[in-house]
Amino acid sequence: MEELKILPIWFWILLVAALIAQSTWLFIDARKRDSMPWLWGIWGLIQIPMPLAFYFLFVRSGWFRRGRRKEEK
Template sequence: MEELTRLPVWFWLILFPVLIAQSTWLFIDARKRDSIPWFWGIWGLVHFPMPLVFYFIFVRSGWFGRGRRGRKRS
């Protein structure tokens, strides 16, 4: 617990806006893509930078698609 008290004040002042910006962007982008926006928003609010990494891998790359919606059946 002593490690947290050794971090400078500027670190904490920068961390909060970074987490808010990341969470907001993840939520808005996930809502556009119908990909569980509340999950990405909350996760982005409590961690950095892993939510961004996983979001780009799973959602933006299309690795996990939205199923067969929008595809024509033959």
């Protein structure tokens, strides 16, 4: 636990800002694509950068399809 006391305050501020930015972007983009926005948003608040990597892999690449319109079927 001594290592955590050594980290400067700007590191924590930067980390929180990055987590909030990632979570917000994931939520907004997942909502546009109708692909579980709350899941992506909450997961984006917990850690970085794995939610972003998985989002690009599954949602943006098209591996994970949800909310298809009737015309597309």
